[in-house]
Amino acid sequence: MMTRSVKLRDHIHLHADLSYMAGLGRRIRAFSAAGKTPDESITGLELAVHEVAVNIIRHAYADVDSGWIDIRLSCDDRELIVVLEDQGGPFDPAMAVEPDLAVPREGGYGLYVARQLVDDVNYRRTASNNRWELRVDRGPQS
Amino acid sequence: MHIEVINRSIRVAVLVPEGRLDASSAPDLRGCFEQLLDDQTKRLVIDLSAIEFCDSAGLAALVAALKRTRAVGGDTKLVAPPHDGVWRILRLTRFERVFDIRPNVDEAVGAFAA
Numbered sequence: 001m002m003t004r005s006v007k008l009r010d011h012i013h014l015h016a017d018l019s020y021m022a023g024l025g026r027r028i029r030a031f032s033a034a035g036k037t038p039d040e041s042i043t044g045l046e047l048a049v050h051e052v053a054v055n056i057i058r059h060a061y062a063d064v065d066s067g068w069i070d071i072r073l074s075c076d077d078r079e080l081i082v083v084l085e086d087q088g089g090p091f092d093p094a095m096a097v098e099p100d101l102a103v104p105r106e107g108g109y110g111l112y113v114a115r116q117l118v119d120d121v122n123y124r125r126t127a128s129n130n131r132w133e134l135r136v137d138r139g140p141q142s
Numbered sequence: 143m144h145i146e147v148i149n150r151s152i153r154v155a156v157l158v159p160e161g162r163l164d165a166s167s168a169p170d171l172r173g174c175f176e177q178l179l180d181d182q183t184k185r186l187v188i189d190l191s192a193i194e195f196c197d198s199a200g201l202a203a204l205v206a207a208l209k210r211t212r213a214v215g216g217d218t219k220l221v222a223p224p225h226d227g228v229w230r231i232l233r234l235t236r237f238e239r240v241f242d243i244r245p246n247v248d249e250a251v252g253a254f255a256a
Contacts (some may be wrong), residue, residue: 018166025195043227050197054165101236104205109198109235116234 008035008075016057016067016086021050024071028082035075041136044117049082051110052121052132060088060130079119080136090125143167145174154185154251160192163200171203175210175218184216187250190223196231208241219243219250 010031014020025046032042053069061067070085099108115121120135146158155178159171175186186207190196207218219242223229232238244250 018164021164021166022162022195040226043230047195047197047227047231050164054197054199058165099235104208104235104237104240106202106206106209107198109201113198113231113234117230 010073012071014069014071016061016069018057025050031073035080037080045136048114048117048134051114052084055110056086060086079138082134084132085129087129091123091130143170145170154187154254155183156187156189156247158189158192162195163193164197165199168199168203172206175207179210184211184214185254186211186218187247189221189247191221193223193228194225196228201235201237219253221247221250
């Protein structure tokens, strides 16, 4: 079996509060840049992670005063993966309905935007956690 | 969030938000244009030239401004953002077709007279 060497890792333990989103963006950009990710992918990943994190804060933790988001980043030659885990309420699949872009609305675009900006967004509910995985394919590296 | 409000004429207010227009700061923008609407200002220009980051909540605030002003017979126009990331989310949501987006404040304000 072929093994893949992970070159970069980072771990962010983030208080689930909107005031920390700018700092999260800086960490995502710095990590992505260190992995020599193209600028367009960096801005896309930053926004995608931001949208998922805001979704966690607003919905998964809607009924609690405070919570945490564990964010693990890993990057190798082939892909950049960001995993966000929280202990809030389960994700409602009804929120994953794609918006009708012909009718501008005042909400409901967050996950749609995230899915457009990275190569894959995967959600899984474990015993007590929500686990979101965002993946960016890096392709052949020079 | 710092938002400068410039009264360009009796009927048009120019809002110049700076930095991040996101879930954290969007309520500031909403409060700003709601106050202007309460003061009978129905025509808004929101200048995005100093916005470095915009998320879906920021876009929602822009759409809210558009709907509120149009509901009272006014309108909201945008000044184009210089950052590619801001353009990207406008295109992804097709909001670049919904808004009248002008290259600068003078053209945006002038568009109300057209």
